[in-house]
Amino acid sequence: MADINEIDDPKEEKKKSRREKKKEKKQKAQQENDQDTEEPEKASSKIVMALVTILIIVIWLGIFAILIKSDVGGFGSTVLAPALKNVPVINRILPDTGEAASTENSQDAGYNNLDDAVARIKELEVELDTANSQIEQDSQTIDDLNSQVADLSSYKEDQAAFEEEKEKYYEEVVFSDNAPDIKEYKAYYESIDPANAEVLYKQVCEELQQDDQIKDYADTYSKMKPKEAAAIFDSMTDNLQLVARILNAMDSQSRGNILGKMDADTAAKVTKIMNPSQN
Numbered sequence: 001m002a003d004i005n006e007i008d009d010p011k012e013e014k015k016k017s018r019r020e021k022k023k024e025k026k027q028k029a030q031q032e033n034d035q036d037t038e039e040p041e042k043a044s045s046k047i048v049m050a051l052v053t054i055l056i057i058v059i060w061l062g063i064f065a066i067l068i069k070s071d072v073g074g075f076g077s078t079v080l081a082p083a084l085k086n087v088p089v090i091n092r093i094l095p096d097t098g099e100a101a102s103t104e105n106s107q108d109a110g111y112n113n114l115d116d117a118v119a120r121i122k123e124l125e126v127e128l129d130t131a132n133s134q135i136e137q138d139s140q141t142i143d144d145l146n147s148q149v150a151d152l153s154s155y156k157e158d159q160a161a162f163e164e165e166k167e168k169y170y171e172e173v174v175f176s177d178n179a180p181d182i183k184e185y186k187a188y189y190e191s192i193d194p195a196n197a198e199v200l201y202k203q204v205c206e207e208l209q210q211d212d213q214i215k216d217y218a219d220t221y222s223k224m225k226p227k228e229a230a231a232i233f234d235s236m237t238d239n240l241q242l243v244a245r246i247l248n249a250m251d252s253q254s255r256g257n258i259l260g261k262m263d264a265d266t267a268a269k270v271t272k273i274m275n276p277s278q279n
Helices: 002-068 072-084 099-106 113-174 182-191 192-221 226-234 238-246 253-263 266-276
Strands: none
Touching: 002 072, 002 099, 072 226, 113 238, 192 253, 226 238, 226 266, 238 253, 238 266
């Protein structure tokens, strides 16, 4: 029995050794299969991750390009445009600033060299001299206008004084109740300026001629019926001064009869003209 067991033990050991080897081979094969499966999965995961990253970057670049093109906050025109305006393709995303602005910036903001800057300074100096010259001309024109205004003001004052003197002459000499004789006329004319005396003399002559006409009108209207004369005078509202002079040249009876037939408002206005001291 002992010999048989000793013979069987080596066989069992061989079988056991074979089973273990098979098991190890099976485990090894399973591990290899697992590795082969995991590697494609890892590779596909990496590809998906890379594509997602690229997509996110593209989206952000698109958003950034839109913001630059829209010139949000002036970032595109003030910061990027000076640096990228000459870069092909990329400069297409820069905002449009217009040809006028580009020309103005090229003239005023940047110069290729020192000579260009000096030339531009000289141009500005010429423009400044022209502007200063125009200001001086305008100042001279203003001074001339002020001088003319002063002259006109002086003339206006002289004219007002002349008119006042003329009215005084009419009241005290020509139309006074006690007309002076020729000597008083002569003395008055000698007391005033010769040029003014000539003008006044001509006006006096015209007034005397008009007085003769007024007397003729007064005689004519005095012979008319008061109602008819009043109707004519009522229609002369645009020349009440003439109506007043005609009535003044009438006798008091005829004048009163005609005024009594005239429109009350017109008669009142004429009466004030005939007697201004009662206004």
